[in-house]
Amino acid sequence: MARMRYQQALAKALRDEMTRDEKVFIIGEDVRASLRGVSRGLVADFGRQRVIDTPISEQAFTGFAMGAALAGHRPVVEYQIPSLLFTAFEPIVNQAQKFRLMTGGQATVPVTYIVPGSGARLGLAAQHSDHPYALFAQAGVKTVVPATAADAYGLLIGAIREDDPVVFFAPAAVLGTREEVPDELDAIPLGSGRVHRAGDDVTIVAIGHLVRDALVVAADLAEEGISAEVWDPRSILPFDWEGLRASVEKTGRLVVFDDTNRTCGLAAEVLATAAEEFPLVVAPKRVTRADAPIPFAVELELALLPNREQLVTAVRAVLTKEALR
Amino acid sequence: MARMRYQQALAKALRDEMTRDEKVFIIGEDVRASLRGVSRGLVADFGRQRVIDTPISEQAFTGFAMGAALAGHRPVVEYQIPSLLFTAFEPIVNQAQKFRLMTGGQATVPVTYIVPGSGARLGLAAQHSDHPYALFAQAGVKTVVPATAADAYGLLIGAIREDDPVVFFAPAAVLGTREEVPDELDAIPLGSGRVHRAGDDVTIVAIGHLVRDALVVAADLAEEGISAEVWDPRSILPFDWEGLRASVEKTGRLVVFDDTNRTCGLAAEVLATAAEEFPLVVAPKRVTRADAPIPFAVELELALLPNREQLVTAVRAVLTKEALR
Amino acid sequence: MRRDLYRTMRTIRRFEEQIVELVNANEIAGVTHEYIGQEAVASGVCAALRRDDVITSTHRGHGHVIAKGAAVRGMMAELLGRTTGLNHARGGSMHIADVSLGIYGANGIVAAGAPIAAGAAWAGVQAGSDRVAVCFFGDGAVNQGVLHETMNMAGIWKLPLLFVCENNGYAVSFAQEEATAGSIVERAAAYGMPAERVDGMDAEVVLEATERAVARARAGEGPSFVECTTYRFVGHHTAERTMGLGYRTDEEIERWRLRDPLLVTGGRMSPDDVAAVDAEVEALLQEALAFARESPRPQAADAMEYVYATGPAPRQGVSA
């Protein structure tokens, strides 16, 4: 076992994959200097043709990556802040994502769009605190939100190897977290959820950095004799519905812990699918970000983000409710 | 009672409001010639300063409207095709929508963004067939999808008078529909749903052009003695949750009929909220667009859009299921 | 070469005329954007290209796609929504492509093809080849920001990329002079690339300008910009006829028709030659139409095909 920061795991994944596959390159703003460390040191080893600093032209460099992908490359495109995905929404959602369908399968578009530092970061205010993964799932783009360093490593490699466009959200709240990781790190294919902690009484679906909080809550609840399963979809699209079904079949109770806006967020999708298809014994609950932009002051910011107390309350609520069947 | 096409109702609303309020203007591509009829004839009466043809510069004219709004105007911004909203996503979601919060209420941004012809239109293929209203609701922008000519009239005026940004989706499938409308048309405030047909056995939530289909289905089912209520939120955000609750309290059963992609779509939100908060007696169901871009061939396009047969099947399913409480 | 240029133009013209009929007869779904009047541009540009060169096209893409060598029967079948179409009936007019010929697609979004072509141009350099990429776009597209971002990238990275602006005077109903501050070629020149304006009704002139630009690009000297002044003889799309947009006069159209690119180039050929090519093209088109009409339509059950290359199929709109 080694100890590694989440962002180091990302950097290692990128380096390993660039070493293995010469068609992989990284492009974005300041990737040579590497503000978030994902591409740190790479330019020295791979040169400026594979570590490409761009002008501030998100639409163009996003489209550029697609063109390079059509010509056989596997670009990784870095965005410095989550809302830059809004600027690149058209070329990702309308061009890269649809190209394979539109051409009847003539080509694939293996591009990975990475945001190293998505979500709120205390004091960065409204335009730098979005965590917009539900938007891409809505639009049909494969979407990954890894929770741990090992998953970040494995899923980044998995994303790069995907033949479809993938948006990769590395939550700001865990980028600097240091963790134990296995010595042998492997690629993780998209679409496989993960049980972080097994339990029988209730399934907590947690995404990204909230997995860590969910595990703390589950540990606390265990002391009271409540056995909570913490389940992480890891990729939002494709979503491991069978994995979640297995968990809910066991527990019958569901709480979703999700840091996207409430309306039409990921938690909405999980509750909807569960309500429609899974054997819930009581009504499910969700704990999400509020439907509002993040204000600057830290007190206000924290008031809008999902937190552990809310999760505890929600878990207790689904446990005390009477079973319907 | 007069007969009027949906798009004529939009045109009348815009004309009436421009007459009433000199701060209202329309800006977009070809609005003088008016490809979809919303601004037909207006330039003759209001001049080129209030009917502004723009270069093909969605980001800039969207931002421009915000600047004009901050300076006291009430712009209506027209987009020729729904996916142009992707190009303008940043200035709508990240700038106009967040401005009031970010400035602590110093100013309002009363801009209406209108897409006259959203959704699939038989044969327009992947880049022209999106119906992306859930994306804006997810991002916290007020969102309207009127189903009828009278609602189109009332809600367009309501949207223009809102002090917040509003995205207004006029579904392509109903633009040309002619209907009876009352002689006196009124503004309709956002956030009030509408019971198009009352019923006791099941609530069908239908949005936009699907309301028409839902009414056909409800009429058919009535012949079998099934009493379906057809309920239309009219605005997606704000959503009239109390109105829906009242309907579901009566029927206990819910089917949502929604033409956005399934994952994280509007139907997901309605099912989630209902599962969490409303007294459902059986599991709800949704009938949505598939999670895929629209292919060109009409056979394929139709296979991905929600249809009446699917709605009938879903309604029967929730009616035959045994009640839980 | 002149004969080849004429043949390409004639193929495009007749293809388009055929398409208009088929759209009007509801044999083709949706709307199509005709290239009639602008044939000299695609024909002239693509005559300077190799098979391995890449192009990105626009909503008005049939001409580019034909000129770059796509099979007319595959195009016809695509537009008729048949599985034998180039895109297996998934793309239609606005997304027609043949990636194997370097045709990275028509595009429903103005200027969206430009950065895609830039990426392809870069990839050519990485591969050690001297292939080039061309992005076609209209006069309206020069006011889209992404085009500027791409011109800048092409400039700083010296990409083997050719920007071809087809200035037909209008973006739908909006006149180019009203829409555009300054001059189009000056904009391009500001990025440090050679930019010239040429007669887009004369395929030979277009070809020459393209050859200069392509030679530069292949020699590693970077991007160029060619503005081709041209005109569309018909509406913005097949549906315009019924819309009465009235943004241009019949006189204006007639004036431009005198410079019909087929007349310009055909007028330099012997009448026999012209007749022979016309007959050849006619046969090709009739064969294509017959092929398309005999081809099968796709099955509704296959509607979710091709969405993803790997992983689970996307979800249907109803649960099982």
Place this chain on the structure above:
Amino acid sequence: MRRDLYRTMRTIRRFEEQIVELVNANEIAGVTHEYIGQEAVASGVCAALRRDDVITSTHRGHGHVIAKGAAVRGMMAELLGRTTGLNHARGGSMHIADVSLGIYGANGIVAAGAPIAAGAAWAGVQAGSDRVAVCFFGDGAVNQGVLHETMNMAGIWKLPLLFVCENNGYAVSFAQEEATAGSIVERAAAYGMPAERVDGMDAEVVLEATERAVARARAGEGPSFVECTTYRFVGHHTAERTMGLGYRTDEEIERWRLRDPLLVTGGRMSPDDVAAVDAEVEALLQEALAFARESPRPQAADAMEYVYATGPAPRQGVSA
């Protein structure tokens, strides 16, 4: 005027130095982007403006906001996250605004302010006034498409809009010469507007250039573009110090520091004058800091305030 320019610059400088300390001491949350070194630009430009003129600013916005006349105590309180802040603690450094003074906000997105300023400029004309709008942006922003779209609009509509490019040589770590094909002023000139490059370390030079542009705009002659060459003496943001990005040398920084705009303008004043202004500024800042520190923090219960002007409050993240 010289004294006023110096006062403004000195206020910005000392405000920024104070802010850096407060960020480093965790008294201010997040990161801030310092304007230190560039003071002559905001000061010179805004000295040519009236209260009713509009500006849009950038991530590096404190200087513009101070120069346009915002209350320093309201700014300090904002950055310290107090309800007495200009934005009631909702905006912070990157969104600081005073709409009543025509300050339509700092902005977290590069170049996003440009079209907003264009809309404001247009509105001024509609109102029959001769007010102008100014958009500030960096050298990095000239590669954002929306800036070009806006320059074109300003050109065709002859908007009373002034584009002020602060060329400080870098976009974060990326050097301007490497990022930019051709020259910045030529790009602007291609839209048919006067474009000049001036010494952005000399507030008086900036003021003169701005006065010319503003006079044109007020006279209905349309937009202008001024590129101000300048330099930031500190990191891209307060967090850079710990990041070791190493994209420029200490020598380069020292070279530019010799042209410190406070020295340039201060050097033309008597030492007594300078000292008097410095003291004045110091008092203002101390008062502002005391005011901010004494002001209340917002209540968590009010976190949903100001999201919408009308209608129901947005939903919380948990249901009742």
